[in-house]
Amino acid sequence: xxxxxxxxxxxxxxxxxxxxxxxxxxxxxxxxxxxxxxxxxxxxxxxxxxxxxxxxxxxxxxxxxxxxxxxxxxxxxxxxxxxxxxxxxxxxxxxxxxxxxxxxxxxxxxxxxxxxxxxxxxxxxxxxxxxxxxxxxxxxxxxxxxxxxxxxxxxxxxxxxxxxxxxxxxxxxxxxxxxxxxxxxxxxxxxxxxxxxxxxxxxxxxxxxxxxxxxxxxxxxxxxxxxxxxxxxxxxxxxxxxxxxxxxxxxxxxxxxxxxxxxxxxxxxxxxxxxxxxxxxxxxxxxxxxxxxxxxxxxxxxxxxxxxxxxxxxxxxxxxxxxxxxxxxxxxxxxxxxxxxxxxxxxxxxxxxxxxxxxxxxxxxxx
Amino acid sequence: xxxxxxxxxxxxxxxxxxxxxxxxxxxxxxxxxxxxxxxxxxxxxxxxxxxxxxxxxxxxxxxxxxxxxxxxxxxxxxxxxxxxxxxxxxxxxxxxxxxxxxxxxxxxxxxxxxxxxxxxxxxxxxxxxxxxxxxxxxxxxxxxxxxxxxxxxxxxxxxxxxxxxxxxxxxxxxxxxxxxxxxxxxxxxxxxxxxxxxxxxxxxxxxxxxxxxxxxxxxxxxxxxxxxxxxxxxxxxxxxxxxxxxxxxxxxxxxxxxxxxxxxxxxxxxxxxxxxxxxxxxxxxxxxxxxxxxxxxxxxxxxxxxxxxxxxxxxxxxxxxxxxxxxxxxxxxxxxxxxxxxxxxxxxxxxxxxxxxxxxxxxxxxx
DNA sequence: GGAGGTGTGTTTAGCGTTAAAATCAATGTG
DNA sequence: CACATTGATTTTAACGCTAAACACACCTCC
Numbered sequence: 186x187x188x189x190x191x192x193x194x195x196x197x198x199x200x201x202x203x204x205x206x207x208x209x210x211x212x213x214x215x216x217x218x219x220x221x222x223x224x225x226x227x228x229x230x231x232x233x234x235x236x237x238x239x240x241x242x243x244x245x246x247x248x249x250x251x252x253x254x255x256x257x258x259x260x261x262x263x264x265x266x267x268x269x270x271x272x273x274x275x276x277x278x279x280x281x282x283x284x285x286x287x288x289x290x291x292x293x294x295x296x297x298x299x300x301x302x303x304x305x306x307x308x309x310x311x312x313x314x315x316x317x318x319x320x321x322x323x324x325x326x327x328x329x330x331x332x333x334x335x336x337x338x339x340x341x342x343x344x345x346x347x348x349x350x351x352x353x354x355x356x357x358x359x360x361x362x363x364x365x366x367x368x369x370x371x372x373x374x375x376x377x378x379x380x381x382x383x384x385x386x387x388x389x390x391x392x393x394x395x396x397x398x399x400x401x402x403x404x405x406x407x408x409x410x411x412x413x414x415x416x417x418x419x420x421x422x423x424x425x426x427x428x429x430x431x432x433x434x435x436x437x438x439x440x441x442x443x444x445x446x447x448x449x450x451x452x453x454x455x456x457x458x459x460x461x462x463x464x465x466x467x468x469x470x471x472x473x474x475x476x477x478x479x480x481x482x483x484x485x486x487x488x489x490x491x492x493x494x495x496x497x498x499x500x501x502x503x504x505x506x507x508x509x510x511x512x513x514x515x516x517x518x519x520x521x522x523x524x525x526x527x528x529x530x531x532x533x534x535x536x537x538x539x540x541x542x543x544x545x546x547x548x549x550x551x552x
Numbered sequence: 553x554x555x556x557x558x559x560x561x562x563x564x565x566x567x568x569x570x571x572x573x574x575x576x577x578x579x580x581x582x583x584x585x586x587x588x589x590x591x592x593x594x595x596x597x598x599x600x601x602x603x604x605x606x607x608x609x610x611x612x613x614x615x616x617x618x619x620x621x622x623x624x625x626x627x628x629x630x631x632x633x634x635x636x637x638x639x640x641x642x643x644x645x646x647x648x649x650x651x652x653x654x655x656x657x658x659x660x661x662x663x664x665x666x667x668x669x670x671x672x673x674x675x676x677x678x679x680x681x682x683x684x685x686x687x688x689x690x691x692x693x694x695x696x697x698x699x700x701x702x703x704x705x706x707x708x709x710x711x712x713x714x715x716x717x718x719x720x721x722x723x724x725x726x727x728x729x730x731x732x733x734x735x736x737x738x739x740x741x742x743x744x745x746x747x748x749x750x751x752x753x754x755x756x757x758x759x760x761x762x763x764x765x766x767x768x769x770x771x772x773x774x775x776x777x778x779x780x781x782x783x784x785x786x787x788x789x790x791x792x793x794x795x796x797x798x799x800x801x802x803x804x805x806x807x808x809x810x811x812x813x814x815x816x817x818x819x820x821x822x823x824x825x826x827x828x829x830x831x832x833x834x835x836x837x838x839x840x841x842x843x844x845x846x847x848x849x850x851x852x853x854x855x856x857x858x859x860x861x862x863x864x865x866x867x868x869x870x871x872x873x874x875x876x877x878x879x880x881x882x883x884x885x886x887x888x889x890x891x892x893x894x895x896x897x898x899x900x901x902x903x904x905x906x907x908x909x910x911x912x913x914x915x916x917x918x919x
Numbered sequence: 920g921g922a923g924g925t926g927t928g929t930t931t932a933g934c935g936t937t938a939a940a941a942t943c944a945a946t947g948t949g
Numbered sequence: 950c951a952c953a954t955t956g957a958t959t960t961t962a963a964c965g966c967t968a969a970a971c972a973c974a975c976c977t978c979c
Contacts, residue, residue, distance in 0.1 A: 205687060205965095207964095207965055207966085208965065208966065208967090209965080209966095217928080217929090218928070218929050218930080219929095219965090219966080219967090220928080220929065220930080220966095220967070220968095221927090221928065221929080223966065223967055224928090224967090227967080231926090231927080231928090232927070232928080233926080233927060233928085236927080236928085248687075250684065250687035250688045251688060251965085251966075252625070252688065252690070252964085252965050252966070253688045253689040253690070254621050254622075254624035254625040254630060254689070254690055254964085254965080254966095255621075255625050255934090255964070255965035255966045255967095256965080256966060256967085257621035257624075257934095257966095258619070258621040258622050258625050258933095258934050258935065258936090258964090258965080258966075259933085259934055259965075259966045259967055259968090260934085260966080260967075260968095261934075263621060265668075270650075270653050270654045270657050271654065272654050273650045273651050273654060277850060282650050283637075283640045283649050283650040284640050286637050286653070286669065287637045287638065287639050287640060287671060290637050290669045290670070290671035291671050294671055299668050299669065299670075299685075299689070300668065300669040301632075301666050301667065301668050301669075302653065302657045302666065302667040302668075302669065303657070303666075304654060304657035304658050304661055317617070318666075320572060320615075320617035321617045321618065321619065321620045322620040322621070322666070323619070323620070323621055428853070428854050453854075454854065457854040457855065457856070458854075460856050461854075461856045464856045464857070482850070482851075483644060483849070483850075483851055484849075484850055484851035484854050484855060486795070487795055487820075487821065487824040487825075487851050487855070488824065488851060488854070488855040488856070489824070489827050489828045489831045489855070489856075490831070572935095574934095574935055574936090575935065575936065575937095576935080584958075584959090585958065585959050585960080586935085586936080586937090586959095587936095587937070587938095587958075587959065587960080588957085588958060588959080590936065590937055591937090591958090594937080598956095598957080598958090599957070599958080600956085600957060600958090603957080603958085618935080618936075619934090619935050619936070621934085621935080621936095622934070622935035622936045622937090622964090623935080623936060623937085624936095624964095625934090625935080625936075625963095625964050625965065625966090626935075626936045626937050626938085626963080626964055627936080627937075627964085628964075
């Protein structure tokens, strides 16, 4: 047994000749068994304080980092969370994914996890890709986005017994599902209330087909607000999330007699289409017709006039998703299974009669 | 030794009681050693054709998938590529990252690799994060974006001897570096040529500070084109990539006597700022002043009027980057170390005197 | 003074894979 | 017929880590 430790100093035994510093390098350095080093790091209470300190000092001295692959192999757990990246279309304004991924990566890092990307072109492929990841990499958990009623992915993951959380609530009232979502109804209600406060009484709505629960939810936000304010809720259109569809819907709504003077939209994409329609009709967004969107995409901030929109608290969403997954991983039942967050209204020129009050800076209202 | 194979059919021996199918499961099933199964998969020429076929059939029967962690541990290589995600700002139009990541994930999947995300707030953190990844996960390679002269990250990675490729060329003429980039100069030249073809003779430029090589490169594209067309290249501004800076720059340029009638911009963000300035002056983008951007962000497509811009071929960039790191991983020297791709001009209303020729559809011109 | 903790440490074993060495049979060669 | 040569396959060992079992000293308590 080699027991010539005693001589500290990083030079006594270089941090492994060719590869990385391993547990046994540290063990040899301190003069204990590898297991003790492992314990000092993972079960500190199992090793005597004095030894533990010596070990931890050595860990710092040698700059030891546990090897993830070895850990994963041994523990059957990789601390890797899989997320799918969408094939982003440039005809959509909302590239939330981008911000979302960053926020997610940050939260995951805080939990000692990493994100691994997964890519698929259709839902069937996606499930296959998930299976592949599970089989090969021992991915620990999944985070799903934009789930819908009877989502096959949810079914598959649950069947496999893998921890996962979704950005998007369980519309079929699945109480077991861990989800985080943004309250679209409240957001749209806030936007509707905002334009009403600007003096508009004929407020229209351009939203998504009612076959999507999100579409229904958002329209409800508009409808309820109108009704509670004693306003007519008859002016609305339901179209798919597409710039040109928004544009056409706006034309149709504005062609009607006694037309709306404000249009609340389900997305920035639709709202930007509406802005285009206004321009085509020689109308000014803001002074003539108020317009609001949803998602606070870069396009909303940078278009002219600025588009009033609703910012989703993606950082919080990401944080809560990671927390949920972490809880599931630690087999503890989640502290909170469902989280519904409020979006934040970001007011810009498109919904104001005059210029922005505080020069240039958008004004924020929390609903 | 259990040798009751002979009975195929997926029911004979379930795919492992609780866990996954392992090499030895397959081996037992066929009646050979685990090593032979490994060989059949990785060194087919080493096993007799007849045995190999039986093994491969079993692999299919049992749906065997090699365990990535075990492989990574054994081979010291994880087939994981790290990419940093930027803390995307919503005051920037170009969220390329989104599309880029998707394309990258797709290309990586084609090479049997996965992407692992990495997140950092400043360059020092980033290097630390890279080191951490290397130490712990045996990440195989890195892909860097927006590299600049004397990039510390490049230095660090090279020092560690890790394979990596960059999106962004080596501006300091580092021939060893494997990079892929988009030819900003050619792109800007195409945009400049395009507005000149619309009859503009006083073409201005709003770009980035010349301290950035990309900024210099793009301005050169404008300048050279002006000069080759016999136009004055005196109207220009250099500002950081910010909406409001673009707006101010436009006001300044348009206040000048004998002002520009066209403004070519280094980014969509700046161009959108310019559009705002035009609106503030009661000028129409297109009929009055031609404007072009760079990146073909969603905002460019969806703003009104549509912003003429340059689309970066991100799919190709991603593909080439993955090919490059793949080559580096296979210790073979890259087939091609440097790739310079041309962006594609996407013409919209902002650079046209009248409406778009083909109703609604942007017209594409490849420079 | 043995039976039972308790606290600290070590040894053993194995996660799934694969390079390298070892085995064994079949095939030349002098 | 002894003796390399080749080819197919198996055995061994190791990648780095940690749960579980084990060893040992030191208490404590009837």
